[in-house]
Amino acid sequence: MPAPEPTREEDRELLVAAVREAGRIALGYYQTKLKTWMKSGDSIVTEADIAVNDQLHKDLAQPRPDYGWLSEETEDDPARLTRSRVWVVDPIDGTRAFAKGKPHFAISVALVENGRPVQAALFNPATDEFFEAETGRGATLNGVPIAVGVCSAIEGSRMAAHGPMFKHPAWPEAWPEMEIIERNSVAYRIALVACNEADAALALNTKNDWDLAAADLILTEAGGRLTSHDGKPLIYNRELPRHRSLLAAGPKLYDALFARVGALTLPA
Template sequence: MPAPDTQTQHDEDRALLNNAVSEAGVIALSYYQKKLKTWMKDGDSIVTEADIAVNEHLHRKLAQARPHYGWLSEETEDDAHRLQRTRVWVVDPIDGTRAFAKGKPHFTISVALVEAGRPVLAALFNPATDEFFEAEIGQGALLSGEPIKVGHRRKIEGARMAAHGPMFKHPAWREPWPEMEIIERNSVAYRIALVACDAADAALALNTKNDWDLAAADLILHEAGGRFTSHDGKVPIYNQEIPRHRSLLAAGPELYEALFARVGALKLPG
């Protein structure tokens, strides 16, 4: 258990975080399924006016309330001063922007508080479905106020896999994957959260992800009893100089082992 003063700080930060993310959901919904101003960044990444509005709200509510914490957000120019901060807000204002822009309910607002490289608080909200995931280190994970746990599936065959389906048909696989139920969600964080609440059995991605894609969902899955690593078994460390991660593997403990046996030795290009 954290020391009393640390727990008090966590309680205050959790209340601040949950309130800010709940309000951000209202803002996101005010733009949802309406004509949006959009533009592209980094060549193929879409941004909407909703991303910016939510980001500005979260920065105003979180960064200004905790000026001694760092800030890392997909929609804010990176500031290296975060590397000197013990605690850092890691933010994706809208994870799954492409789905959001198309009016599909497969997006989330994702915020974690990272301390010494690992998430200690998390809130992940899909306002279109009214699913609010939250977690505090050592305190379990909740979905809309109710405790959640990962499933106990062991076999890959028949598993509900939250991933990009064509990946499993790639000719580079030495042996074909067994039949699975593929759950396509544009939001990476949402895919992992679905594993945490046993709406999916596993999530796998073999392309690069960023801190803001993973940090909140990482803690929620961990606190729900799941395992979360890169495909080769490395536990993510957040708020590094380059806040990127080569891959992800998320599942309940038994299925994680079966999936790791299949993908753990892969050597990915780049």
């Protein structure tokens, strides 16, 4: 007789415990002399990324052998495409900041079901910020419910993004003055929007499932919106787990930003 399918609460408890343990391991490497190397795409990886990834795989994939696994630091297994539930993992999002000893990184894990995240945990152990979300049950930061802000104007908004992007000469009109919040971790930027520490996040370069899945659910459950820059919803666990861009904000500011960037044609 087959074992009963895990309940949503059992998955949540497993996820939270695994991400907290991953944070403990990451802190053991944080602000120490790390072994680092480069991988494809001029991306840095450290021994901490691998250690955290291995621990998360042990704590999540082994107890759920029927779930798929997609991680930045694991060779992609196409078997995930046959699974309705998939763990989507970034062991350390913001590795460059982590390697420099800066607290702008996060462990990001989502449980994706039929293309969309249904459980999410995002943990910055350096600042002790633990974000959590579940479909239909809201989002929390350290156990306290969070919600996006009500900002509606681009001018004066707090934008979590790469500042030089807004000064590029290709823009047909200058951007209004904004407070730019620079964070190496894309997932952490989006989480800051979810808890109203930032008003929006924008990126016009390619991101991966593991950069976005957990933060997507956290932001959505906090009342915000996350799409590609042209308004398309993000679907996860596809054959090519990449997304051309991202636009994240509360509903009113989202509309204002979409009016400015929604019609852009980005280079291939």
